[in-house]
Amino acid sequence: MQNITERFLKYVSFDTQSDANSSTTPSTEKQWEIARYLTEELKRIGMEDVSLDEHAYIMATLPSNVDHQVPVIGFIAHFDTSPDYTATDVKPQLHRDYDGEDIVLNKEENIILSPSYFEDLLMYKGQTLITTDGTTLLGADDKAGITEIVTAMEYLIQHPEIKHGKIRVGFTPDEEIGKGAHKFDVDKFGAEWAYTMDGSQVGELEYENFNAAGAVVTVHGKIVHPGYAKGKMINSMLIATKFINALPANEIPQETEGYEGFFHLSEISGSVEKTKLEYIIRDHDLGLFQQRKKQMLKAAQNINESLGSEAIEIDIKDQYFNMREKVEPVMHIVDIAEQAMKDLDIKPLIKAIRGGTDGSQLSYKGLPCPNIFAGGHNFHGRYEYIPVESMVKATQVIVKIAQLTAKKV
Ligand SMILES: [Zn+2]
Numbered sequence: 001m002q003n004i005t006e007r008f009l010k011y012v013s014f015d016t017q018s019d020a021n022s023s024t025t026p027s028t029e030k031q032w033e034i035a036r037y038l039t040e041e042l043k044r045i046g047m048e049d050v051s052l053d054e055h056a057y058i059m060a061t062l063p064s065n066v067d068h069q070v071p072v073i074g075f076i077a078h079f080d081t082s083p084d085y086t087a088t089d090v091k092p093q094l095h096r097d098y099d100g101e102d103i104v105l106n107k108e109e110n111i112i113l114s115p116s117y118f119e120d121l122l123m124y125k126g127q128t129l130i131t132t133d134g135t136t137l138l139g140a141d142d143k144a145g146i147t148e149i150v151t152a153m154e155y156l157i158q159h160p161e162i163k164h165g166k167i168r169v170g171f172t173p174d175e176e177i178g179k180g181a182h183k184f185d186v187d188k189f190g191a192e193w194a195y196t197m198d199g200s201q202v203g204e205l206e207y208e209n210f211n212a213a214g215a216v217v218t219v220h221g222k223i224v225h226p227g228y229a230k231g232k233m234i235n236s237m238l239i240a241t242k243f244i245n246a247l248p249a250n251e252i253p254q255e256t257e258g259y260e261g262f263f264h265l266s267e268i269s270g271s272v273e274k275t276k277l278e279y280i281i282r283d284h285d286l287g288l289f290q291q292r293k294k295q296m297l298k299a300a301q302n303i304n305e306s307l308g309s310e311a312i313e314i315d316i317k318d319q320y321f322n323m324r325e326k327v328e329p330v331m332h333i334v335d336i337a338e339q340a341m342k343d344l345d346i347k348p349l350i351k352a353i354r355g356g357t358d359g360s361q362l363s364y365k366g367l368p369c370p371n372i373f374a375g376g377h378n379f380h381g382r383y384e385y386i387p388v389e390s391m392v393k394a395t396q397v398i399v400k401i402a403q404l405t406a407k408k409v
Helices: 004-012 031-045 119-124 140-158 236-246 286-307 324-330 332-343 358-364 388-405
Strands: 048-052 058-062 073-078 093-095 103-106 111-113 129-131 167-172 193-199 204-206 211-220 262-270 274-283 312-320 371-373 385-387
Touching: 004 129, 004 140, 004 388, 031 048, 031 058, 031 140, 031 167, 058 140, 073 140, 073 358, 073 388, 103 129, 140 167, 140 193, 140 385, 140 388, 193 204, 193 358, 193 388, 204 332, 211 236, 211 286, 236 262, 236 274, 236 286, 274 286, 286 312, 312 358, 324 332, 324 358, 332 388, 371 388, 385 388
Parallel strands: 073 167, 073 193, 193 371
Antiparallel strands: 048 058, 058 167, 093 129, 103 111, 129 385, 204 371, 211 274, 211 312, 262 274
């Protein structure tokens, strides 16, 4: 697995930033470049049925090398990077034998990656870290995942003595704008289950994520000259404030953790005549999630009743659901990943994601899909970094999962 660093550095040299305001798939033309490159590379290492479809989704097959029946499994990663931060001209820096001290990313601009702020760095003393030069993100999210999957497939091809069933590989565009799973053809993929290689720290294994909805609250007011407004003006901003205050003050992102859900006011714009509030609603528990949506509707209703008008309109749309419901009936797929880690002396860190993954959408499209660590930290910004050793471990986990799945029971 010597070429893992080289491979990763090649992938991050492509600018693959996605764009939430685009209506095409992929959302940006530039994602095609890496898509074509990966397609060729998969062929070059000896994968079969390599396909690149009209939306830049890549699929490929590693055929089984055993005679007995083995479930078809898949590994999935995304090649786009976050619209939050530039990925143009990424200049990765290698830091061998990391000494646990501050890393100067950029001398001129005094940009420093420091363990006094990012304590996770101290876990990687003595390892080889790949960082940015402080001016872009790195793109370990999720080019590390792609590196690990390609490297694992290459390893299995070069080591036919390792027994495995049929393995499918899927690389997608546009995960960072929530659309990676949208045009993913689950039937064509044809796997019984899959894993996204898109988590962070070594050991992470996730099969629970939020249930998610978005709410747009529109408040209607009435503008009248302020000097003659008595009994006539309706200030939508003040009504909006009432609505904001009607929701529990401590159920917000900065006051919650673990399995605690929240309402998050993400945007506000207003004038006397009209105020718009945008919320996201999150909860791991489906019952509590439904209750939160009702709670919002009720808050609007109460205010409308007190005003004797329909001043507040509210539109709530579900976004994605907790994959737990789809994974729990097939828990052996989590058990296999956990066993693979234990066999490799990696301590599994099983926790609920406070967010969503492509795997949650895929799970609801019929492809149960837990998430496994890819090794990077501080995604979506200039402090992003990844230890090479973590990529090696993730690659070994993929190989081990393939092996365990093919074991006769
Ligand atoms: Zn990702």
